[in-house]
Amino acid sequence: MPVWGEQIVVSVFGSEVRSITGALRESPLNIDTNASLEKAELLQISEEHLKRNRDSFQITSHERGIIRYAKRFSYTYKVKIYVSPSEGWELYISPIGKRVVLKVPTIFTQLTSSSGTDLLGSQVSFNSTKGSDGNFIMLDDSFPNSSQTQIAENIFDEDGERLYGYVSSSDPNSGWNAAGVSAMKNTRIIYDYFLNKHNRNSFDDKGSPLVSIVDYQSTEGECFNNAFWNGSQMTYGDGCLTTRGTGFGNLAASLDVAAHEVAHGVVQFSANLRYENQSGALNESFADIFGVSIDAEDWVLGEDIMASGRFLRSISNPASGRRPQPAHLDDFVFLPNTKEGDWGGVHINSGIQNRAFYLLVEGNEKEGKGLSIGRTDAETIIYAALLKLTPNSEYADSANQWATEAELIFGANSRQVTAVEQAWANVGIEISER
Ligand SMILES: [Ca+2]
Ligand SMILES: [Ca+2]
Ligand SMILES: [Zn+2]
Incomplete structure (x- = not known):
């Protein structure tokens, strides 16, 4: 029966012993090695110890032997476990106590x-x-x-x-x-x-x-x-x-497409906007806004994966996308709340809030329509608003929340508040008294 990990290395040069490494110990002669475990028992003990479902790992080998740990020798089964390319273990299981006495990682995630x-x-x-x-x-x-x-x-x-x-x-x-x-x-x-x-x-x-x-x-x-x-x-x-x-x-x-997809996860774990009609259009819009905030070199989405000069959607000019989008509440597109109807046009009507964001960042000023505040403050405001919106929120709720956050962060008389009010007014939504 093997005694794992215990060895003596003797270096011999010619007929001369140069060094001895390792330690000589008294042989563990009095160990009872009669107990045995079935593979099913090894599996069950491993499962409980790893707190894993038994479908999520495999026993690749098992053998009996003697292991020295905590200054004493024990008779155990050495069970090799494969979990994934980056996780594996050797479990030393005592057949007497029916428990894991030592657990050693076999893969050092490097x-x-x-x-x-x-x-x-x-x-x-x-x-x-x-x-x-x-x-x-x-x-x-x-x-x-x-x-x-x-x-x-x-x-x-x-x-x-x-x-x-x-x-x-x-x-x-x-x-x-x-x-x-x-x-x-x-x-x-x-x-x-x-x-x-x-x-x-x-x-x-x-x-x-x-x-x-x-x-x-x-x-x-x-x-x-x-x-x-x-x-x-x-x-x-x-x-x-x-x-x-x-x-x-x-x-x-495409970085902006990737950012859009992860942003859906951010929305899911914050406002969790219902994916239909106005709330769904806000969900799509927040995903687009993070898309152009993370890929901040342009105002369009999808340009890196389309033929030269083409893009999927434009935040600054929603009408110019592959499927033209409204840029104003007056042009809201009513579609059925079905898959064919894009759940009430969530990828269409997202253009309205998208455009409000662009106006807030730079469009109001560029187009002579009011104040703009740049990307940094605008992103701070919309993220803070997203954390407070709810699954049924609509455009007016989002507009109000942008204004509320601008007020909380920058002050009631700040230019950020004015810019938010102007941006939304320019897409047809007047922000009510807060
Ligand atoms: Ca780009
Ligand atoms: Ca882009
Ligand atoms: Zn999306």
Whole structure:
């Protein structure tokens, strides 16, 4: 029976002993090694100890032997556990006490400085983790605080079953899926924005993991021309850009699209605006506003994944988007509250609040319609308002809340309050007395 971890190393040079390392101990002769455990019992003890469902880990091997810990020798089973490429354990289980006496990690999550080329051709530095199989995977536990960022890719196996696997490479500095590199880069920028600008730790402000799926297809072999937030993670289609210039390229490329999707998570864990009619249009609008705040070099969304000169929506000029949007309450588009009706036109009527945000930042001043206050203060105001809106909030509620927050943060007679009132008045919504 093996005695794990106990050995003596004797260095011999010629016929001369040069050194002895390790420790000689009295042999543990009086240990009872008769008790045994069935595999099912090992599984159950492991399950209870790890506080994991038994479907979420595997026992890859088990053997009996002697382990020395706490200055004494014990007869145990050494059970090797595989949880994920970044988590594995050796559990030493006493068959007499039927409990784990020692737990040792077998994988030391070793963050590795890595680099790769993203979908737009930029060189990106990021962290990966060396997995137990020696490959590097897109898993970075340095952010969010106390959790991790993960990028997986959609793969179909020979039977056409969908699999998700970490984006991986055998070399930390080459061979990465460019869609994964884009997702890593964008996730970092978005996380840093919410943390540094709004003191928000991940989308839920509880540091939940930021997980992305790239190269998604809903049916194998058919390009998928969309991106979505599913309530806990981002998914980016591989895109259906045509030679005629219609459709999108790989949706992971676009920082504003990524920011829009994560912002849906921020809305979900704050105002949780109901996804229909006016509240739904506000939900879409807040996602767009964070999109152009995080990708702050232009006022349009989707330009990085569309043919040159095209874009999906414009915050400054909502009528110029792929599907023209209203920029004023008078032009509100009434659509049925069905999937075909875009739940009452949530992607259409978002143009109204989008335009109010643009006017607040710079449009009022540029167009001679009043005061503008720049991005920094405007973003502070709209984020504070989002935290106080409720699932049924409508345009008037959002307008009032922007004004209330401007007053609380900058004072009742501040130019920020005036600018908010003018911005909303210019899209047809007069802010009532507060
Ligand atoms: Ca841009
Ligand atoms: Ca943009
Ligand atoms: Zn959206």
